[in-house]
Amino acid sequence: MKPITPRPTTFLEVNDLVPRSEVRVILASETFQHTGSFKFRAAYQVARNAPHGHIIAASSGNFGQALALACRIFGKQCTIVMPSTSAQVKVDAVRAYGAEVDLIDVRALSRDERVAQLSSQYPDAYIGSAFDDPWVIAGNATLGEEILEKCSEIETIVAPVGGGGLTSGLVMAVREDNLQVRVVGAEPETANDASRSFKAGHLLSNEVEPQTLADGARTKSLGKRNWEILRGPNGLSEILEVSEDAIRDAVRMLFLKANLKVEPTGALAVAAVMSHPERFMTGGLVCCVVSGGNVDPGVYTDILMGN
Amino acid sequence: MKPITPRPTTFLEVNDLVPRSEVRVILASETFQHTGSFKFRAAYQVARNAPHGHIIAASSGNFGQALALACRIFGKQCTIVMPSTSAQVKVDAVRAYGAEVDLIDVRALSRDERVAQLSSQYPDAYIGSAFDDPWVIAGNATLGEEILEKCSEIETIVAPVGGGGLTSGLVMAVREDNLQVRVVGAEPETANDASRSFKAGHLLSNEVEPQTLADGARTKSLGKRNWEILRGPNGLSEILEVSEDAIRDAVRMLFLKANLKVEPTGALAVAAVMSHPERFMTGGLVCCVVSGGNVDPGVYTDILMGN
Numbered sequence: 001m002k003p004i005t006p007r008p009t010t011f012l013e014v015n016d017l018v019p020r021s022e023v024r025v026i027l028a029s030e031t032f033q034h035t036g037s038f039k040f041r042a043a044y045q046v047a048r049n050a051p052h053g054h055i056i057a058a059s060s061g062n063f064g065q066a067l068a069l070a071c072r073i074f075g076k077q078c079t080i081v082m083p084s085t086s087a088q089v090k091v092d093a094v095r096a097y098g099a100e101v102d103l104i105d106v107r108a109l110s111r112d113e114r115v116a117q118l119s120s121q122y123p124d125a126y127i128g129s130a131f132d133d134p135w136v137i138a139g140n141a142t143l144g145e146e147i148l149e150k151c152s153e154i155e156t157i158v159a160p161v162g163g164g165g166l167t168s169g170l171v172m173a174v175r176e177d178n179l180q181v182r183v184v185g186a187e188p189e190t191a192n193d194a195s196r197s198f199k200a201g202h203l204l205s206n207e208v209e210p211q212t213l214a215d216g217a218r219t220k221s222l223g224k225r226n227w228e229i230l231r232g233p234n235g236l237s238e239i240l241e242v243s244e245d246a247i248r249d250a251v252r253m254l255f256l257k258a259n260l261k262v263e264p265t266g267a268l269a270v271a272a273v274m275s276h277p278e279r280f281m282t283g284g285l286v287c288c289v290v291s292g293g294n295v296d297p298g299v300y301t302d303i304l305m306g307n
Numbered sequence: 308m309k310p311i312t313p314r315p316t317t318f319l320e321v322n323d324l325v326p327r328s329e330v331r332v333i334l335a336s337e338t339f340q341h342t343g344s345f346k347f348r349a350a351y352q353v354a355r356n357a358p359h360g361h362i363i364a365a366s367s368g369n370f371g372q373a374l375a376l377a378c379r380i381f382g383k384q385c386t387i388v389m390p391s392t393s394a395q396v397k398v399d400a401v402r403a404y405g406a407e408v409d410l411i412d413v414r415a416l417s418r419d420e421r422v423a424q425l426s427s428q429y430p431d432a433y434i435g436s437a438f439d440d441p442w443v444i445a446g447n448a449t450l451g452e453e454i455l456e457k458c459s460e461i462e463t464i465v466a467p468v469g470g471g472g473l474t475s476g477l478v479m480a481v482r483e484d485n486l487q488v489r490v491v492g493a494e495p496e497t498a499n500d501a502s503r504s505f506k507a508g509h510l511l512s513n514e515v516e517p518q519t520l521a522d523g524a525r526t527k528s529l530g531k532r533n534w535e536i537l538r539g540p541n542g543l544s545e546i547l548e549v550s551e552d553a554i555r556d557a558v559r560m561l562f563l564k565a566n567l568k569v570e571p572t573g574a575l576a577v578a579a580v581m582s583h584p585e586r587f588m589t590g591g592l593v594c595c596v597v598s599g600g601n602v603d604p605g606v607y608t609d610i611l612m613g614n
Contacts, residue, residue, distance in 0.1 A: 010317060012339050031566040032319050252604075259338040259600030261568040293566030297559075301608035 004073050006041045006139075007033050009146050014258045017270065021277040025270070026154070028147050029290040031262060035097075037216075037292030038143055038166060039066035039130065045139035047074045050126040054079070056118050057128035058111035060086045061215055062292050067128060068099035079125070081114050087296060131165030132223025140169025141176070147287050148177055155284025156237075160268035160291050161185035161194045162217040164226030167236055170289075175234050182237040184279070185230075186272035188212035188247065193221050194230075195239040203227045213247050213303075216265030216291065240272040240279065247271050251303045254290070263295035264303070311380050313348045313446075314340050316453050321565045324577065328584040332577070333461070335454050336597040338569060342404075344523075344599025345450055345473060346373035346437065352446035354381045357433040361386070363425050364435035365418035367393045368522055369599050374435060375406035386432070388421050394603065438472030439530025447476025448483070454594050455484055462591025463544075467575035467598050468492035468501045469524040471533030474543055477596075482541050489544040491586070492537075493579035495519035495554065500528050501537075502546040510534045520554050520610075523572030523598065547579040547586065554578050558610045561597070570602035571610070 012027040030038035039062040047055060047070035057067055058081040071078035078099035082091060083106045094101050104114045119127050129136065143166075147157055157174075159166050170183045187194050191210035197203050205221035212218060222230065230236040242250075247264050250271035254260040269288035273280055280286050319334040337345035346369040354362060354377035364374055365388040378385035385406035389398060390413045401408050411421045426434055436443065450473075454464055464481075466473050477490045494501050498517035504510050512528035519525060529537065537543040549557075554571050557578035561567040576595035580587055587593045 007320070010319075012317075013314070036566050255568060255604065259343050259568050261562060261566050297562065297611040301611055304604040304608055 004034060004069070006044050006142065009033070009143055011150055012258060012260065017253060017257055018274055018277050021281065022283070023273060023277050023280045024285050025273060026151070026285055026287050027258065027260070027270075027290050028143065028287055029260060030143065031260065031266060031290055031293030035062065035065040035069050036294040037062035037066065037266075038140065038289070039063045039292070040069065041142050042130070042133075042136035042139035042165060043067040043070035044073070045135040046126070046128050046133065047071050047076055049135050052124060052126035053077060054122055054125040055128050056115060056122065056125045057081070057130065058115050059130055060090065062294060063130035064090070064094045064099070065097065068094045068097035072098045079118060081111055081118070083111070089296070129223065131163030131168075131219070132225050134225065136165050137169045137172060137225065137229070140166050141173040143289070144170040144173025148173060148179060148181065150287075151285060153285040154181060154287045155282060156182045156184055156280060157287045157289065158184045158186055158269040158272055159289035160214065160217060160265050161187040161222075161239060162265070163219040164194065164222040164230055166289065166291060168226040168229040171229055171235055184237050184272070185239040186268040187239050187241055188214050188217050188268070189241045189243050191217050191219075192241050195241050197222060197227065198231070198236070198239055213244055214265040214268055216263070217268065238279075240276050242268060242271040242275050246275045248303050250274055251300075255304060260290065261293050261295070261300070262290050263292050266290045266292045311341060311376070313351050313449065316340070316450055318457055319565060319567065324560060324564055325581055325584050328588065329590070330580060330584050330587045331592050332580060333458070333592055333594050334565065334567070334577075334597050335450065335594055336567060337450070338567065338573060338597055338600030342369065342372040342376050343601040344369035344373065344573075345447065345596070346370045346599070347376065348449055349437070349440075349443035349446035349472060350374040350377035351380070352442040353433075353435050353440065354378050354383055356442050359431060359433035360384060361429055361432040362435050363422060363429065363432045364388070364437065365422050366437055367397065369601060370437035371397070371401045371406070372404065375401045375404035379405045386425060388418050388425070390418070396603070436470075436530065438470030438475075438526070439532050441532065443472050444476045444479060444532065444536070447473050448480040450596070451477040451480025455480060455486060455488065457594075458592060460592040461488060461594045462589060463489040463491055463587060464594045464596065465491045465493055465576040465579055466596035467521065467524060467572050468494040468529075468546060469572070470526040471501065471529040471537055473596065473598060475533040475536040478536055478542055491544050491579070492546040493575040494546050494548055495521050495524050495575070496548045496550050498524050498526075499548050502548050504529060504534065505538070505543070505546055520551055521572040521575055523570070524575065545586075547583050549575060549578040549582050553582045555610050557581055558607075562611060567597065568600050568602075568607070569597050570599050573597045573599045
């Protein structure tokens, strides 16, 4: 058995993804990454580099699964804090990779509070963040490197924005190569704290966890490290907001025109290009990052059937 | 714009596709091929090599779309005979590539009869077959070459059997390289003419078009050229039959474990491995060809939800 390492991204060309426009799109799909999302790139770096034998993180989604697998690879103990309302299939997936699942009632105790408790209980453990962590950003930068190596025609990279871990990794990769490639964020209208922060010039937070179909973007705010990178020189070029309907349309378009199964968060970049084609009509190639593919069959079929 | 040529296949590793077995599977997915199936490889060779300015073929499915695009690339006239009961979306897809659609009432006139009529009407046209054609077989052999180049660990290639165009191309590629790689066919139980032919030692046909969810395997019999190749020395190793339930299970497994959207015919090879794991427990790597991804959202959601 060869050792498990992050898989290279899957580039897919799609014709006519934006009908009646001249926008040329290439997809960088992380749906075939280990554990089904780009998060494994980050989790792998955390588990490899943190000198701790035990890693604790809060995640109800892709980062939890990714960190669980990464810790198994490096023989480390892993605890994932999840709301007790999490889908059983997600709890089972994290457990299947050998991690301990710590279920909490989020009405009584926030995830951050529970992580702080565990941190006191296990002082030697490393507390992982899904975005505000230098190894996470370095792991995500590897995706940027692959995109920049793929094709010199790529003029813009579009990627979803939640905590800013992915986009800050992409920005770091572009800076490293000193290239003139734009990085554009795609954020749900209903969770637009990053967009509002850019307009305000300082970091803003949502009061509560925002409601959006794109569950990977339900963060209260960008991470501090991410904000510094994204607003810095050669940082994020702009953030485009997309409606919930546009997210659904993009999931359906990717099914119909690209034969690609994506989760709602994974469709954000394509939704941004479909919603704002005028921002991409420069003739250059636009690389949309499809960040992940893990979606419940019920949610997916509702989207496909327009429910 | 660079010229359109067949895209290389997309290799995807999938862990635990066959639970509780030692079978190691790699997918060769043609779902991201132009027009969404391997058929474009064949159609491209036909349109490129036939010295005729007009190509006629009967197809209600993937071959029609593929031939329409291929003819457009080479500036040739294309007529696709389709049943008048075909889904409008399929008719529209063929027309969108610039082909003429000839709709027939199959209760009054068979597709073969209509093709014969058109052949008399257009004596200078080339009559294309989706499988029983040397250029089709040569086009499909290119997929075999890519698989053989991918990895020397591949011991077995499993692919769907309808008219035998794909498997005969794979067999030709293995023969060309003089390798000891097994090619195994996967055929629906309810459309098992190829399996019965192999057992009988001579070519058998279904009386009527068989009913199976795998619409790409609804052929009445193998083509004559395909039969000769498949039963020859170093031909098809065996044919495994799969139930309709196994096809549905494989579509679901590919959704859940590989994030891959496939059409029922495209899931046949995986269904064969899941149904007959004992045939693949030699330790070698098994390459399952996922032949295509074009499936109506309604059919797909019914399969996902177990209806």
